[in-house]
Amino acid sequence: xxxxxxxxxxxxxxxxxxxxxxxxxxxxxxxxxxxxxxxxxxxxxxxxxxxxxxxxxxxxxxxxxxxxxxxxxxxxxxxxxxxxxxxxxxxxxxxxxxxxxxxxxxxxxxxxxxxxxxxx
Amino acid sequence: xxxxxxxxxxxxxxxxxxxxxxxxxxxxxxxxxxxxxxxxxxxxxxxxxxxxxxxxxxxxxxxxxxxxxxxxxxxxxxxxxxxxxxxxxxxxxxxxxxxxxxxxxxx
Numbered sequence: 001x002x003x004x005x006x007x008x009x010x011x012x013x014x015x016x017x018x019x020x021x022x023x024x025x026x027x028x029x030x031x032x033x034x035x036x037x038x039x040x041x042x043x044x045x046x047x048x049x050x051x052x053x054x055x056x057x058x059x060x061x062x063x064x065x066x067x068x069x070x071x072x073x074x075x076x077x078x079x080x081x082x083x084x085x086x087x088x089x090x091x092x093x094x095x096x097x098x099x100x101x102x103x104x105x106x107x108x109x110x111x112x113x114x115x116x117x118x119x120x
Numbered sequence: 121x122x123x124x125x126x127x128x129x130x131x132x133x134x135x136x137x138x139x140x141x142x143x144x145x146x147x148x149x150x151x152x153x154x155x156x157x158x159x160x161x162x163x164x165x166x167x168x169x170x171x172x173x174x175x176x177x178x179x180x181x182x183x184x185x186x187x188x189x190x191x192x193x194x195x196x197x198x199x200x201x202x203x204x205x206x207x208x209x210x211x212x213x214x215x216x217x218x219x220x221x222x223x224x225x226x227x
Contacts (some may be wrong), residue, residue, distance in 0.1 A: 047221075
């Protein structure tokens, strides 16, 4: 059974870097059939797609984040990570890691989500 | 960027009644549309993809239809566990975009 679990600090100061890791069990992130990535949801609001990536290196970012986001993979730990730099209060959200359906389309598995608050 | 617009924002329905949710895309997306259900305090769950293919975890009372720019999610007879927020999402091109959601609440 596929499971995804987010981890990382729950509080980040403005202008600093948000760093989150997603640990995957029940599948390998080397699986070339699937994209992996991140989606966020400000408290009480809707969903915003951040990034999709294939193990092969193909990556798609949401341009609205203005190149602040970077995703990386650690195959030895079966993890992938998100870094978002120069954060502000607008980046306060629940961050979900996800596995996407074939072709990077829909999301067929979600992590439980982790709340990250940007505040001094 | 393709803008997804959902209506209504809030839908008040009695248990056992039918609920009809709408999603409109700002551009042609064929059937490259997914629906998600999100219960309070939980992550979203994939409900429908390809506009009308139901995910295995969901019962047949959920159905999806539409193509092009207009889509509908129908819940034929609302059960207590169906009261939630529903999001549509297009995946015809990047960036992937979601609608603002429809909250289905108990009338």
